[in-house]
Amino acid sequence: MESSASVKKLSEEFQKLPGIGRKTAERLVYALLKDKDQRAAQLARALMDLVEKVTLCSICGGITEADPCEICTSDKRDKTVVCVVEQPLDIALLERTGGHSGLYHVLGGTLSPLDGIGPEILRIEQLLKRVKTATIKEVIVATNPTVDGEATALYLSKVLRPLGVKATRIARGVPVGSDLEYVDEITLVKSIEGRREI
Numbered sequence: 001m002e003s004s005a006s007v008k009k010l011s012e013e014f015q016k017l018p019g020i021g022r023k024t025a026e027r028l029v030y031a032l033l034k035d036k037d038q039r040a041a042q043l044a045r046a047l048m049d050l051v052e053k054v055t056l057c058s059i060c061g062g063i064t065e066a067d068p069c070e071i072c073t074s075d076k077r078d079k080t081v082v083c084v085v086e087q088p089l090d091i092a093l094l095e096r097t098g099g100h101s102g103l104y105h106v107l108g109g110t111l112s113p114l115d116g117i118g119p120e121i122l123r124i125e126q127l128l129k130r131v132k133t134a135t136i137k138e139v140i141v142a143t144n145p146t147v148d149g150e151a152t153a154l155y156l157s158k159v160l161r162p163l164g165v166k167a168t169r170i171a172r173g174v175p176v177g178s179d180l181e182y183v184d185e186i187t188l189v190k191s192i193e194g195r196r197e198i
């Protein structure tokens with residue numbers, strides 16, 4: 001349908017992103033074309049910056065441009081509490097709520113035996129190492145309240161307990177089966193405040 005291979009290519013790339021169907025992808029491409037030299041060029045530069053500058057923090061696994069990241073190196077953060085999340089995006093969500101003043105640790109997913117995801121694939125070993133070598137007193141498990149998220153929380157509580165660290169789970173304010181991504185900020189803050197030991 002498109003008369004341009006470049007238009008078709010970009011539209012296909014947009015459609016690989018979450019929540020973008022064909023119609024939206026085409027609308028985005030044509031919106032960029034309306035002001036190609038400004039808008040499209042700026043987007044291209046922003047994407048290149050993303051590719052070239054953004055990396056993962058070697059300590060927490062969050063996204064950063066300087067390694068270790070701002071949160072890991074900040075002296076304003078409570079270094080005795082670490083919040084374990086599934087993905088880097090969850091850090092951004094929790095930071096926006098202001099409900100967590102400690103550090104973070106990104107697992108990179110959840111345990112999922114059916115998909116062949118065992119503890120060795122996730123950043124669990126790194127977490128245990130942090131707990132052993134740093135002054136961490138509490139690990140808040142903020143994985144999503146899905147079956148796999150709960151199983152992961154249970155697993156973490158088992159491997160953390162022998163290390164003498166308190167493992168807590170965010171409260172059920174987060175609807176079962178949903179991603180943190182779709183939870184409003186107040187609910188998220190309440191779920192951290194209402195965490196319980198596991």
Ligand SMILES: [Zn+2]
Pocket residue numbers: 057058059060061062068069070071072
């Ligand atoms: Zn970090």
